[in-house]
Amino acid sequence: MTTRVQGFTGRHMLLVITSFFAVVISVNFTMAWFASSSWSGLVVENTYVASQEFNQRAAEMKAMTASGIAGHISLRDDRFIYRIANPDGSPAAVDTVTANFKRPVGDHEDFSVALDNRGEGAFETDRHVPAGDWIVEFISKKGGSLVMHEAIRFDTAEFVR
Secondary structure, eight states, rough: OOOOOOOOOOHHHHHHHHHHHHHHHHHHHHHHHHHHHHHHSSSSSSSHHHHHHHHHHHHHHHHHHTTEEEEEEEEEEEEEEEEEETTTSSOOSEEEEEEEEESSSSTTOEEEEEEEEEEEEEEOOOOOOOEEEEEEEEEOOOOOOEEEEEEEEEEEEOOOO
8 A cells, every 4th residue: 555645736726826925915905995985195286387387385284384374163052163363462463264075085074154243253053063073174254365274283182071
């Protein structure tokens, strides 16, 4: 009676190589799906134009910061409140404020809202702001002219609801 001992054959090698590449390809597809579903990847429409406008926008932002006008936010009972004030603490002369709410990563929950003027530099909305991290871009205008353009990053956990 003879015993047949079968070692590592070409069929085994084919199975190992196929398995290896199947794992690598499936991991790549999984990572690509997570990457594309969690962030649009769009930062600017046209990178060349954005690069040309960068210095001008940076100078405008420095001038606005130097003016001393600043905004402060609060969140109470589903009311988002934005107060804009001069350096001396008096209310800034502003007619309209638009707030663009953006998540730091992803754009599926982003929204814009025109805040209601409550007088004395106070603007608010009763639009529900979901829990979590937000970057809010405020565009404040007086008679159509830009007074302040600022962005504030906050977490809703910072405010007692």
